[in-house]
Amino acid sequence: MTERITPLISDKLSIGQLQVAATIELLTSGATILFISRYRKEATGSLDETQVAAIDAEMKRLDTLIKRKETILKSIGEQEKLTPELEAKINNCWDTTALEDLYLPYRPKRKTRASMARKRGLEPLATLILEQRERNLELRAELFLTDDVPDVEAALAGARDIIAERGVSQFQIIDNRLVFREGAQLQIAGLQSFQYGTMALPEAAVNTAQVLVHKNRLYIRNQVGIIVQTF
Numbered sequence: 001m002t003e004r005i006t007p008l009i010s011d012k013l014s015i016g017q018l019q020v021a022a023t024i025e026l027l028t029s030g031a032t033i034l035f036i037s038r039y040r041k042e043a044t045g046s047l048d049e050t051q052v053a054a055i056d057a058e059m060k061r062l063d064t065l066i067k068r069k070e071t072i073l074k075s076i077g078e079q080e081k082l083t084p085e086l087e088a089k090i091n092n093c094w095d096t097t098a099l100e101d102l103y104l105p106y107r108p109k110r111k112t113r114a115s116m117a118r119k120r121g122l123e124p125l126a127t128l129i130l131e132q133r134e135r136n137l138e139l140r141a142e143l144f145l146t147d148d149v150p151d152v153e154a155a156l157a158g159a160r161d162i163i164a165e166r167g168v169s170q171f172q173i174i175d176n177r178l179v180f181r182e183g184a185q186l187q188i189a190g191l192q193s194f195q196y197g198t199m200a201l202p203e204a205a206v207n208t209a210q211v212l213v214h215k216n217r218l219y220i221r222n223q224v225g226i227i228v229q230t231f
Contacts, residue, residue, distance in 0.1 A: 001063065001066065002021060002024050002028075004066075005058075005059060005062045005063075005066075006020050006021045006024065009024075009055055009058045009059065009062070012058060013051070013055065013058065015047065015051060015055070016045065018045070019044050019045040019047055020055055022040075022043045022044050023036060023043075023047060023052055023055045024055065024059055026043065026044070027052075027056055027059065033049060033052045033053050033056055034049060037049040037051075061096075062094070065094065065096060065099065068096075068099065069091065069093075069099065072090060072099070072102075072103045072106075073087065073090060075103075075106065075107075075108065076106045079106060079108075081106055086102070089102055090102055090103075112161075112165060113158070113161040114161040114164065114165035115165075116158070117158030117159065117161050117162050118162060120144075120146065120149050120158060121144060121146070121149075122149065122159045122162060123162055124144075125141060125155060125156075125158075125159040126159040126160075126162035128140060128159075129156075129160070129163060130163060137156065138152050138156075141155040141156050142155075
């Protein structure tokens with residue numbers, strides 16, 4: 001590992017490679033930062049405590065990153081989606097955020113309430129709710145009843161879970177502000193309240209379980225369906 005990370009640490013900290021390599025060897029042998037900076041100056045080229053600590057921190061960061069790469073490569077390989085080009089990109093990536101971005105399209109999807117609802121055939125019902133053209137959702141929801149979806153309430157709840165998951169990647173709520181994606185841009189709207197029928201919904205009640213943004217329209221959950229407001 002030392003050979004791989006020495007030039008990276010050297011470049012980032014502007015410390016000579018021989019000094020970095022010597023410090024890594026001492027650290028991995030169990031020497032403390034204080035001991036190295038005080039009593040091993042001849043080996044490190046007189047690096048001070050701050051420099052030794054910086055090498056130690058960067059060494060640990062890169063060690064964690066290398067282990068993460070191994071996990072990611074194994075995961076993608078098990079999916080039989082690991083190409084030579086992708087493998088090279090992952091091996092040459094030394095930024096945690098960039099690495100996770102590379103992995104994102106291949107990350108196994110965890111089982112969620114929305115994924116279970118899709119398996120139960122409720123995706124079309126979710127689409128009907130979003131389209132806002134169905135006047136009697138309860139009646140339409142009866143068409144989706146099965147052994148796994150025993151009643152209208154369960155059908156609508158499953159459909160709402162699908163809708164909520166669709167919106168998760170499109171918006172967040174941060175400090176009582178709705179932050180949503182439109183194309184590649186993040187737009188922030190300061191909101192005093194939402195109109196929920198004839199009653200104002202206060203900021204404190206706003207959370208990701210109650211609202212979502214879909215195609216530039218704001219949806220607010222109620223007990224049965226979704227009430228839509230133009231955003």
